[in-house]
Amino acid sequence: MLSLKMWFQSGLNLAAVCLAAELAVTAHAAQPDGTPARVFLADAQTLAASKAALKAGDVPLQSALDQLLKDARGRLDQKPLSVMDKQQTPPSGDKHDYMSQAPYYWRDTNSPDGKYVRRDGQRNPESKDDSDAGRLGNVCSSVHTLGLAYYFTGDEKYAAKATELTRVFFLEPATRMNPNLNYGQGIPGETEGRPAGLISARGLADFVDGIGLLAGSSSWTADDQQKVTAWVADYFHWLTTSKIGLGEKAASNNHGTFYDVQAVTLALFLNETNYVRKELEAARTSRIAKQIEPDGKMPRELARTLSFNYSLFNLRAEMDLADLGRVAGVDLWHYQTPDGRSILKAAEFMAPYYDSNNKWPYQQIHKGNPAELGELLRRVAVEHPESQPVMAALKSVSGGKGSATRLYVRQMAQP
Secondary structure (H helix, E strand, C coil), X not given: CCCHHHHHHHHHHHHHHHHHHHHHHCCCCECCCCCECCCCCCCHHHHHHHHHHHHCCCHHHXXXXXXXXXXXXXXXXXXXXXXXXXXXXXXXXXXXXXXXXXCCEEECCCCCCCCEEECCCCCCHHHHCCCHHHHHHHHHHHHHHHHHHHHHXXXXXXXXXXXXXXXXXXXXXXXXXXXXXXXXXXXXXCECCCHHHHHHHCCHHHHHHHHHCCCCCCCCCHHXXXXXXXXXXXXXXXXXXXXXXXXXXXXXXXXXXXXHHHHHHHHHHCCCHHHHHHHHHHHHHHHHHHHCCCCCCCHHHHCCCEHHHHHHHHHHHHHHHHHHHHHHCCCCCCXXXXXXXXXXXXXXXXXXXXXXXXXXXXXXXXXXCHHHHHHHHHHHHHHCCCCHHXXXXXXXXXXXXXXXXXXXXXXXXXX
């Protein structure tokens, strides 16, 4: 294994090579025909640098691209999904409305009226039956993956499939989803829909990045772009004005953070620049200061039965917000409260547990995945190479071949 100094220097060298490649090609991520890719959560400079490095024969990045393309090819034969596929009808009477059931609520067999009770971290299989949550998540993920595959290869088959999936789920009158989540995470016999249901729509942030990656494709038309923009605008209005949407914004845990990621990304897509800056600046207080303790703990996530998973989940959302801040000129990556609360501090608290030999001391009823933490630490390392806890954690564990995210998310090279 490389020494920390040698590994860190190799990371700097690769970053320098990528930066030089980026400047030699373009200041923006560009499509196969040269059209700039309009992305937000994905990093445009990393996309451009990755494309240049792949052209130059970068072997580790080729491995990441192979993973991406394997995933994309697996989606080419996917049947287009629609909210109209469900057998049940939402309380509105309109099957075009999204509908899902709260995953952690179970029927109480001891209750004569069949009341549902919460079992945190235990997913009720009943919630997966005939649910639009999986459909929406699948379409958003597929469009994102296929858009990336098109960007890196120029192969029209990927753009054509992404276009087909988008049209069926969001645009065509017979099959489109209405732009709301009024009936997300309902609890049978108790409530038709809850703010918490919005967590299942977090993939819309990746979805609009996927749309941006289709620019220049012959499959994706100006009419498609106009219609998807109209759908996102209607949904954004619902998201930022409805009781359900505002209820999720008020959440003080990962739900609130992912609400911000979703809303800010959609606002960037819609050029709602005033909203973007206002919400990102507010996140310094509403997310970082209120969710992260001076020692880096996130108490609202540590209180869960899957405390490791949810700590990672919220940390990822905080970092996504920081990446969006970079786009908008609001620095959350380096923000710190007077008493030391920061994204870096949360990452440093988590860092030792990248090594599976270090036992997580909080409740975790299912096995966690430290590899996910490794990916987040590599993102932090780019912004805070001075962090000894982060660098030591990355040095202590072999990084393996990494994931496809390294193609489009700014992160330190694998040790």
